[in-house]
Amino acid sequence: MKNLEVFIHVSTAFAYCNRKHIEEVVYPPPVDPKKLIDSLEWMDDGLVNDITPKLIGDRPNTYTYTKALAEYIVQQEGAKLNVAIIRPSIVGASWKEPFPGWIDNFNGPSGLFIAAGKGILRTMRASNNAVADLIPVDVVINATIAAAWYSGVNSPGLPHNFAAPPAWPNNWSDPPTPPTLVLTCP
Template identity: 60%
Template sequence: MGTEILNMLTPKMIKDRPNTYTYTKSIAEYLVHEARGELPVAIFRPSIVGASWEEPVPGWVDNFNGPTGLLAAIGNGLLRNMIGDPSKTADIIPVDTASNMMIACSWITAVNRSAIGNVYHCTTGQLNKLTWGMVEKDSYKYFMKNPVNTVTRIPNPRFTKNLIHHEILMLFDHMIPAYIMDFFLWIQGKRTIFVKIQDRLRRSVGSLDFFTSNEWQFANGNLYMLLNKMTTEDQKTFNFDPKLIDWSKYMERYCLGTKQFVLKEELSELPRARKNLQRLQRINLFINVFGLIILWRLLMNRFTMAKSLWNFLMGWAVKIFKSLPTLMKAT
């Protein structure tokens, strides 16, 4: 089919599903269920697969899929505003947790054929909740502690439920800075990139709005049924208990893993990256102070009350400054 026909048919086919990705997952499960016959088959459903918790090393990840792409853009300072509800569950599951549970599912399905057709949810939401607000807070905290080398702006991720607020932030915090940075690249004779990056980011992040604004309840009975059938030794070897995940430690590992394994940056370069971030903080402080001074001067010229308040504050500042020598002698 041509693109035009597909675009017409897609909404009718997927109906109330958010995208074709979830629709094709459903089709795959249906086909497996219909065609399994007497084969020992189970359905394994991980939620949002993220970086590893422990294996092969903490924070390991090898692609930009899912939350990793968001973290890379947050770390670079390119992604600062997203549609989402900070109180909703970010049902991220570490890749090694999902892998361990998948192996255990294969084992129990093969040895216990009465479990044929079972569905196993590998999720964390009802067992050890991580919210998008926690992702926002921790990604800021750990990218400030361990910044990426290519940071262009101070990392400052924010989720908002209000579409109008989001569009205002996108204009002033994304697009206008992107045009300004491209202007400086243009006058230096370099290729402009920041507006194009923002356009791509907007399309990419927009596809996640449905998932960052909603949450779901998953039944986890089969997860603990599976754990209880395993020996203590196997439980340690194939650990997939979501309650054992420390989300603050996990997010620090995830941010470092994104820097090290996806952005291909050496941890030995962290001191230089921190100096670069400190320079950006000083520039940001200067711009904010300069902007406030200009705004205040404009208000003073336009409003008598603002001018009176300015004169009052300056008068007090002069009095305090003059009294400093006397106060210092007294102490």
């Protein structure tokens, strides 16, 4: 891709959820991703299942673990590219675009909301004080476009890490409030 000006990698705000303080950097992984991939090629599923808890360590699941590994690979392999990494939290239905509430799947929290709305899900064990760490899909898309523009105009050829658009800081019992879009960069 000779005319590539910016490479955007979409990760997750939870890639480093095992850390108390997360900066806008790519942290070194506990294992070399290339060596891990080579090892997994000869292992059977049973052995992979046996070593997975040791591999992911204090992360809650393989999703957050592999997102962190992917960020590291993007940083290493894209050292000569203009790279921006976006880390949204849990992506949910749209805020405004193409219309409020738009979603194209029932994954994640959207499935819960639809099941509750249809009366299929009547109760759910949860804390009223737990934060609903959701970000509307249109806010994430707009932030991604803005990050690509910023990276292309201001620092071609240099890597950038952009803070995730902040989630809607609501608990599960509050009505939603609109997010404030903040992009920070080095």
